[in-house]
Amino acid sequence: MAATAQRPAGARSIGARLGVWFGLAVIAVWTLAPIAVMVFTSFKPSGEIFTVPPTLLPREWTLANYLSVFTTSSMPQALRNSVVVGLLVALLTLTLGTSAGYALARIRFRGARSVSLFILLGQMVPLTVLLLALFRMINAIGFSDTVVGVALAHLVITLPLVTWMIRNQIAAIPYELEEAAMIDGCSRVDAVLYAVLPVAGPGLAAAGMFAFLQSWHEFVLASVLTRSDRSRTAPIALTEFATEFDVDWGATMAASVVLTVPLVIAFVALQRYLVNGLTGGAVKG
Amino acid sequence: MASTFASERRGYGLVAPTLAAMAVLTIVPIVVVVTRAAGAEGRAVAATLLGSSEFHLILGRTGIWTVVSVAGALVIGFGAALLLQSRWVRWPGLWRGIFMVPWIIPGVVGATIWKWNYSSNYGLLNHTLQTVGVINEPVQWLSDPSIVLYALAAVQVWSTAPFVMLLLGAALTAVPGERYEAARLDGAGLPGLFRYITLPAVRPTTAIASLMLVTFALNAFTIIWVSTAGGPVGSSTILPVELYRAFQNGDDATVAVIACVQLVISAALALVYVRSMKAGDE
Numbered sequence: 001m002a003a004t005a006q007r008p009a010g011a012r013s014i015g016a017r018l019g020v021w022f023g024l025a026v027i028a029v030w031t032l033a034p035i036a037v038m039v040f041t042s043f044k045p046s047g048e049i050f051t052v053p054p055t056l057l058p059r060e061w062t063l064a065n066y067l068s069v070f071t072t073s074s075m076p077q078a079l080r081n082s083v084v085v086g087l088l089v090a091l092l093t094l095t096l097g098t099s100a101g102y103a104l105a106r107i108r109f110r111g112a113r114s115v116s117l118f119i120l121l122g123q124m125v126p127l128t129v130l131l132l133a134l135f136r137m138i139n140a141i142g143f144s145d146t147v148v149g150v151a152l153a154h155l156v157i158t159l160p161l162v163t164w165m166i167r168n169q170i171a172a173i174p175y176e177l178e179e180a181a182m183i184d185g186c187s188r189v190d191a192v193l194y195a196v197l198p199v200a201g202p203g204l205a206a207a208g209m210f211a212f213l214q215s216w217h218e219f220v221l222a223s224v225l226t227r228s229d230r231s232r233t234a235p236i237a238l239t240e241f242a243t244e245f246d247v248d249w250g251a252t253m254a255a256s257v258v259l260t261v262p263l264v265i266a267f268v269a270l271q272r273y274l275v276n277g278l279t280g281g282a283v284k285g
Numbered sequence: 286m287a288s289t290f291a292s293e294r295r296g297y298g299l300v301a302p303t304l305a306a307m308a309v310l311t312i313v314p315i316v317v318v319v320t321r322a323a324g325a326e327g328r329a330v331a332a333t334l335l336g337s338s339e340f341h342l343i344l345g346r347t348g349i350w351t352v353v354s355v356a357g358a359l360v361i362g363f364g365a366a367l368l369l370q371s372r373w374v375r376w377p378g379l380w381r382g383i384f385m386v387p388w389i390i391p392g393v394v395g396a397t398i399w400k401w402n403y404s405s406n407y408g409l410l411n412h413t414l415q416t417v418g419v420i421n422e423p424v425q426w427l428s429d430p431s432i433v434l435y436a437l438a439a440v441q442v443w444s445t446a447p448f449v450m451l452l453l454g455a456a457l458t459a460v461p462g463e464r465y466e467a468a469r470l471d472g473a474g475l476p477g478l479f480r481y482i483t484l485p486a487v488r489p490t491t492a493i494a495s496l497m498l499v500t501f502a503l504n505a506f507t508i509i510w511v512s513t514a515g516g517p518v519g520s521s522t523i524l525p526v527e528l529y530r531a532f533q534n535g536d537d538a539t540v541a542v543i544a545c546v547q548l549v550i551s552a553a554l555a556l557v558y559v560r561s562m563k564a565g566d567e
Contacts, residue, residue, distance in 0.1 A: 024380065027368065109297060118304070121555050132321075
């Protein structure tokens with residue numbers, strides 16, 4: 001299947017073509033069926049959700065679920081919290097990650113290798129291992145149940161990969177660019193600010209977006225660091241449509257769609273940078 | 286790339302904030318749990334917990350969960366990457382984007398929609414399988430203790446397979462076409478090409494992808510917690526879920542002991558990771 005050269009069309013070729021299409025169809029159904037159910041269920045009136053036999057499409061389309069998510073639930077506040085946390089995380093991660101990423105890409109210093117390794121290994125520590133101590137530390141510095149507390153904890157997820165992404169992006173920019181600027185009389189700092197950062201700009205934006213997305217996803221840390229609507233992020237609020245005995249599935253699905261749509265849009269816009277950054281980081285190791 | 290005049294001091298200064306942040310967020314918590322687990326109370330908890338049959342069951346489940354979800358993601362992800370290389374697929378970029386969606390979706394959303402699909406009476410999965418005739422009775426996906434772990438592993442596969450597709454797709458694209466051409470001139474058929482050209486070319490990437498999948502699986506929490514909270518009767522409880530439950534009960538000594546077990550496993554994986562990086566350099 002990986003073969004790409006031309007071959008005479010014949011019975012075998014038709015068979016292979018059907019095989020490929022069948023495979024694509026299977027993966028498409030596996031990937032999209034659950035998502036289609038989410039989207040269509042979110043448009044069903046509450047009476048239609050528990051019908052037997054279940055149907056995929058709503059018989060009657062309604063926006064009532066979205067209305068209840070945005071007017072009567074804690075979701076709007078939670079989405080605001082998630083945005084604030086995500087922006088804080090992106091800002092902090094970019095500031096720290098650019099500084100470290102630049103040094104790791106450009107400056108030779110003893111221990112640079114160990115530093116990269118230490119930062120990269122950070123992403124292998126299970127979050128549950130850190131749970132107890134992070135919870136205590138955030139409480140101790142007075143940030144319990146605040147968006148700042150959640151954002152600080154999220155740095156442990158975003159810093160390793162983003163630092164590595166930025167390091168790879170800067171390493172890919174020819175050093176001559178800075179040299180030329182410095183020959184023209186710039187200081188090194190100016191050379192970085194006016195020659196390197198503009199070139200790295202789109203990549204840095206993608207790295208910041210990536211940090212935002214990871215924070216937007218995060219569940220386990222946010223679930224223990226938040227106690228009230230004041231700081232609760234969207235993934236945590238989503239689980240609150242389910243009480244012990246009853247789940248409002250229509251509203252849950254509508255809220256799920258609301259949580260997913262911004263991610264898909266961001267991904268489509270930044271796909272190229274994210275794919276390069278991730279595969280570059282992972283394959284180069 | 287190398288700059289001869291840049292001082293070492295500047296290098297340290299620039300990495301210091303990130304290093305400090307990572308140290309506070311990882312090293313300090315690790316020291317806290319290790320000290321806690323090594324204390325008198327921790328040792329007592331460890332002695333009873335590590336010997337209990339319930340804990341051995343949890344370890345066994347963690348193993349099954351990891352093997353099933355990693356193997357599934359590798360097979361489906363590799364299959365999808367191969368399919369997208371085919372010259373009969375139009376707009377491979379579009380397909381790749383569509384297949385990525387489960388990976389982009391937050392874990393809590395993925396778990397929620399699968400929970401609904403798995404519903405034994407109202408879920409479309411049982412309905413479809415019954416209509417097609419694969420099953421006669423509705424399957425209790427999330428409430429049958431012998432099925433639930435595999436049903437949840439399927440959700441983990443669903444959300445991580447795109448990651449494999451992405452990495453292996455990049456590796457497959459990087460194989461020069463002449464290599465296939467040369468092998469074909471030597472008389473290799475499709476199975477031969479796959480065996481002797483494709484597989485060796487993607488082996489390093491597959492190793493890294495597997496390692497990351499194992500890490501994802503061992504750290505997995507959200508999908509299980511949101512779907513079943515580890516139930517019914519503990520039949521979907523793996524290490525991180527058990528730790529979280531101890532945390533909720535305020536049983537800090539147990540949290541510390543389980544965290545240490547997780548740390549030992551992660552350290553072994555990290556060793557493999559460091560070795561593969563060193564091997565990649567040479």
